[in-house]
Amino acid sequence: MVARRAIVLLSGGLDSATVLAIARSQDYECYALSVEYGQRHRAELDAARRIATALGAHEHRTMRVDLAGIGGSALTDAKLAVPEVLAPGIPVTYVPARNTLFLSLALGWAEVIGAGDIFVGVNALDYSGYPDCRPAFIKAFEQLAQVATKAGVEGGRFQVRAPLIQMSKADIIRAGVSLGVDFGATVSCYQATADGRACAKCDSCRLRAAGFAAANIPDPTAYA
Amino acid sequence: MVARRAIVLLSGGLDSATVLAIARSQDYECYALSVEYGQRHRAELDAARRIATALGAHEHRTMRVDLAGIGGSALTDAKLAVPEVLAPGIPVTYVPARNTLFLSLALGWAEVIGAGDIFVGVNALDYSGYPDCRPAFIKAFEQLAQVATKAGVEGGRFQVRAPLIQMSKADIIRAGVSLGVDFGATVSCYQATADGRACAKCDSCRLRAAGFAAANIPDPTAYA
Numbered sequence: 328m329v330a331r332r333a334i335v336l337l338s339g340g341l342d343s344a345t346v347l348a349i350a351r352s353q354d355y356e357c358y359a360l361s362v363e364y365g366q367r368h369r370a371e372l373d374a375a376r377r378i379a380t381a382l383g384a385h386e387h388r389t390m391r392v393d394l395a396g397i398g399g400s401a402l403t404d405a406k407l408a409v410p411e412v413l414a415p416g417i418p419v420t421y422v423p424a425r426n427t428l429f430l431s432l433a434l435g436w437a438e439v440i441g442a443g444d445i446f447v448g449v450n451a452l453d454y455s456g457y458p459d460c461r462p463a464f465i466k467a468f469e470q471l472a473q474v475a476t477k478a479g480v481e482g483g484r485f486q487v488r489a490p491l492i493q494m495s496k497a498d499i500i501r502a503g504v505s506l507g508v509d510f511g512a513t514v515s516c517y518q519a520t521a522d523g524r525a526c527a528k529c530d531s532c533r534l535r536a537a538g539f540a541a542a543n544i545p546d547p548t549a550y551a
Numbered sequence: 552m553v554a555r556r557a558i559v560l561l562s563g564g565l566d567s568a569t570v571l572a573i574a575r576s577q578d579y580e581c582y583a584l585s586v587e588y589g590q591r592h593r594a595e596l597d598a599a600r601r602i603a604t605a606l607g608a609h610e611h612r613t614m615r616v617d618l619a620g621i622g623g624s625a626l627t628d629a630k631l632a633v634p635e636v637l638a639p640g641i642p643v644t645y646v647p648a649r650n651t652l653f654l655s656l657a658l659g660w661a662e663v664i665g666a667g668d669i670f671v672g673v674n675a676l677d678y679s680g681y682p683d684c685r686p687a688f689i690k691a692f693e694q695l696a697q698v699a700t701k702a703g704v705e706g707g708r709f710q711v712r713a714p715l716i717q718m719s720k721a722d723i724i725r726a727g728v729s730l731g732v733d734f735g736a737t738v739s740c741y742q743a744t745a746d747g748r749a750c751a752k753c754d755s756c757r758l759r760a761a762g763f764a765a766a767n768i769p770d771p772t773a774y775a
Contacts, residue, residue, distance in 0.1 A: 388620060388621075390616070390617050390621075391615065391616070391617050392617075392656075393614050393615050393616075396612060396614055397612075397656075397663050421701055422659075423658070423660075423661075423662035423663050423700065423701070424656075424658040424659035424662060424700060427655040427658060427659075427695065427696075427699045428652070428656065428659060431648050431655045432616075432621075432648075432652065434647070434648040434651060435618065435621050435647040435649070435651075435652060436621045436647075437647075438647035439621050439647050458698065458699060458700055458701055458703065459699045459700070461698070463698045464695070464699050467691075467695040467698050467699070470694070470695075471651065471688070471692055471694075472651075473691075474682065474683075474685070474687045474688045474691050475648060475650070475651045475682060475683045475688050475691070475692075476647065476648060477647070477682055479682065480682040
């Protein structure tokens, strides 16, 4: 494995942009990976490209997976509406096995380029209740990566780094600002317009806006 | 979860066809999943469609993932030759994190349709030395599935079933024949022709031919 080389999952949202900035601040050579999975908010992929360049990723790739083909989520199924009132429990915006899939793609690329670290912007505090954003999930994936790969079997060590996992949204925003992230270029909205303007109503928009308010930092988001 | 509903990973090869026949013989309603990942042997996807129908899968889907974009394997990278002499160690036909990715896709679909079982045709005996074909990998994925999913968190139990994992290739062939699998319709070759004829030289072809010989069953494979 190559020291200080990392895959960074980059959605184009606030969290993953901050993660990329954190990885760069730790002197990682960063290979940013975005996934086009049939999400309705494709403006985030355009945002990911701009962020990768702005934050100095060594390379950026967008991989396609047709998750819309299995449906089951408001984010990939046009027949399911994105909710504007948050019900208890795991919401309909949950995409089945999404982070498992994203980490699998990251793991494959990591093996090919000899990266031992995978950065992911999951968060277990100000999040939407998704099971695959919790520390238990990250730990289980690390254990899987060790036995799933040639590099792992041959003695390499894969680490999944989730630097935001215990941070509040306000903390994440403060960290990003201090590292020079332009949050105005990020897209978090689940139903952003084609040019990236946010709805202000979905769960993701509300968590984000509350984070800027709590951090006492002006919200640079472009709203529709 | 729906009892006796299962996802079956179906490559179009000998092993996964046998797995589908086994799952059907155990009265599972089978949702067969093939993955188009940029493999050079696409004839296997045509084979998968025919096998799914012949063996009574309830539904068959082919999902696309662009693994060729990350390279690193002779199966997805046109610049790397498929070897005809097997060197020691994990071979160049190993596709980084392939089974992790396939099981992730299966897990996503399983959640959507409420299936608790995922069948996969990995084999730890007459295999090519791939790390993601071993019992330790299957167990680690099961543990991951439990914490990664809404269904798992809410108390459902995911099981990854690998009925071939300790069988010899000859045993697999005998089992398949006894369950009515038409092995002439399956494609195992890593570099099959567009109409599915096999090279007889690659690792996969040789393991397959040796299996028919050991089982004392005529080899129905169409060779180029």
